[in-house]
Amino acid sequence: MSDWLFFIEVSLAGLGSGALLALAALAFVLIYKATQVVNLAVGELLMLGGYLFFAFAAGWGLPAWAAVPLAVIGGGLVGAVVERGIIRPMLGESAISVFMVTVGLGSVLIGLVELIWTADPRTLPAFISTKPLFLGEAYVSRKIAVAFAVAAVVIGIFLLLFRFWRGGVALRATATDQAAAYSCGINVPGVFSIAWIVGCATAAGAGILLGAIGGISPTMGVFGLSALVVVIVGGLDSILGALVGGLALGLIQSWTGTYLGGEYTNVVTFGILIVALMIRPYGLFGTHEIERL
Amino acid sequence: MPADAILEVENIELVYNKSVQVLRGLSLRVPRGQIVALLGSNGAGKSSTLKAVSRLLSLENGELTAGRIRFDGQDTAGMQPHALVRRGLFHVMEGRRIFEDLTVEENLTAATFALSGRDLPRGGFDEVYGYFPRLAERRGTRAGYLSGGEQQMLAIGRALIAQPALILLDEPSLGLSPVLVEEIFTIIARINRDTGASMLLVEQNAAVALALSRYAYIMENGKIQMDGPSDRMIADQDVREFYLGQSDGAGARSYRDVKHYKRRKRWLS
Ligand SMILES: Nc1ncnc2c1ncn2[C@@H]1O[C@H](COP(=O)(O)OP(=O)(O)O)[C@@H](O)[C@H]1O
Ligand SMILES: [Mg+2]
Numbered sequence: 091m092s093d094w095l096f097f098i099e100v101s102l103a104g105l106g107s108g109a110l111l112a113l114a115a116l117a118f119v120l121i122y123k124a125t126q127v128v129n130l131a132v133g134e135l136l137m138l139g140g141y142l143f144f145a146f147a148a149g150w151g152l153p154a155w156a157a158v159p160l161a162v163i164g165g166g167l168v169g170a171v172v173e174r175g176i177i178r179p180m181l182g183e184s185a186i187s188v189f190m191v192t193v194g195l196g197s198v199l200i201g202l203v204e205l206i207w208t209a210d211p212r213t214l215p216a217f218i219s220t221k222p223l224f225l226g227e228a229y230v231s232r233k234i235a236v237a238f239a240v241a242a243v244v245i246g247i248f249l250l251l252f253r254f255w256r257g258g259v260a261l262r263a264t265a266t267d268q269a270a271a272y273s274c275g276i277n278v279p280g281v282f283s284i285a286w287i288v289g290c291a292t293a294a295g296a297g298i299l300l301g302a303i304g305g306i307s308p309t310m311g312v313f314g315l316s317a318l319v320v321v322i323v324g325g326l327d328s329i330l331g332a333l334v335g336g337l338a339l340g341l342i343q344s345w346t347g348t349y350l351g352g353e354y355t356n357v358v359t360f361g362i363l364i365v366a367l368m369i370r371p372y373g374l375f376g377t378h379e380i381e382r383l
Numbered sequence: 384m385p386a387d388a389i390l391e392v393e394n395i396e397l398v399y400n401k402s403v404q405v406l407r408g409l410s411l412r413v414p415r416g417q418i419v420a421l422l423g424s425n426g427a428g429k430s431s432t433l434k435a436v437s438r439l440l441s442l443e444n445g446e447l448t449a450g451r452i453r454f455d456g457q458d459t460a461g462m463q464p465h466a467l468v469r470r471g472l473f474h475v476m477e478g479r480r481i482f483e484d485l486t487v488e489e490n491l492t493a494a495t496f497a498l499s500g501r502d503l504p505r506g507g508f509d510e511v512y513g514y515f516p517r518l519a520e521r522r523g524t525r526a527g528y529l530s531g532g533e534q535q536m537l538a539i540g541r542a543l544i545a546q547p548a549l550i551l552l553d554e555p556s557l558g559l560s561p562v563l564v565e566e567i568f569t570i571i572a573r574i575n576r577d578t579g580a581s582m583l584l585v586e587q588n589a590a591v592a593l594a595l596s597r598y599a600y601i602m603e604n605g606k607i608q609m610d611g612p613s614d615r616m617i618a619d620q621d622v623r624e625f626y627l628g629q630s631d632g633a634g635a636r637s638y639r640d641v642k643h644y645k646r647r648k649r650w651l652s
Contacts, residue, residue: 259485269439269476271482271493273474274497276465279463
């Protein structure tokens, strides 16, 4: 019986980190869908979000209700600057060059963060109560529960906006056929900007939640690699794929980490990536072939 | 011709990839409210001409190296394609280019961005559904599942949403059965009559295009070879032979060959 309870607790923790994976995956999807760019700096933007929150909350002593939105906006601003300053001028360059630029961007962000805050790990000021939460008999960390709830609500909102908001139609139209989107009067470069801003803001938000659970460090961006696995398996252009894939990978990582040992999580994660790519090269939920990089 | 033109194209030259020249000093004009046809064989540069006008050219690494284009009296140089659409110039591209993953209604919603700064007409999409009742029946269907004819109707429907002053139509008859071609061109004529929208119509199907238009241009190799009122074009012997398929020779020869041929004939006789 207690084995069962333990399994459920492990699974709940897995769903919690899975929701964060889904959120980070959403950042990949938004940017890829609009601009066909795989932004490898999503992990580092997530890290930056954690540090921005740290700066506003610990440095300036702002309350969480102000520090959280400021950090998210900060992530969005970085997205806007990167899109206008680096990505847009590269329009028409090969996918691999743009991809490499985002890799470089990630390293620059790590360097900047280390310059300002050093390479030491830090803990975020507590803004989620540590009082344990019980679902029936099963224990869940309140931080994980909050992260799950926030991620679920955000992804739900995105799914609704995509369906029912005119701007969501513009994004999907741009994703399907850029020239045709232009011909309908859609401001395609504007869609690119918004996708980058919202995508990077989402990543920053995920970083705050992740930092609240496990603390922040310049290397926390590796979380982005797991999210990348999620989107490659789930489909780079599919929000639903990000959601389902994120939760599934969170569960799998939690199970392998607990029952097989932490050293197995990466093996399993990237094993899944390889198998999935062999079965369906464009992702389980994706529609378009991913350009060979 | 009356002085008031919605579109004036003057001596444009177009180069793709900074190397391939496709248009060589092409000029044409579309008088306000009229349908003008632009004919020519495959590869003559008709689609390129339309892309130059709508400025969708920039997406294909094409560049205007000379000449100018005025829409509604204004030089379009430097304008972004979507800005031009919002001013009332709508390009219905070759191959329909509907958003296949979106529903019929969402395709029309996408076109409402052309109205940015203006109001959506009170009836919403009713005008489109009035012209194309079949689209109304299928408004919730994914556009990729529509038949070719229905997709063309949707492509024209998107243009209608934009309430444009000028519509560029690139081969609306492509791949459609004669019955459907008839149906769609009847509606195109009605749209022109009802809304007063001017049209520049590119067609391979010269017979239909000449019947519909008031004035026609025939282009070959990036230049206008011949132009005139459509009724006179229909009567023209060369046009009959080489564009209306009423010849006894092979249809693959170009208009230039006709000239050579005629010149030789004259010289021989
Ligand atoms: N994006 C492009 N890049 C390079 N060449 C092109 C491009 N589009 C068209 N062309 C070339 O320009 C010429 C005219 O093409 P197009 O305008 O499509 O002719 P049409 O519509 O009359 O069939 C063709 O020789 C074609 O190969
Ligand atoms: Mg063409």
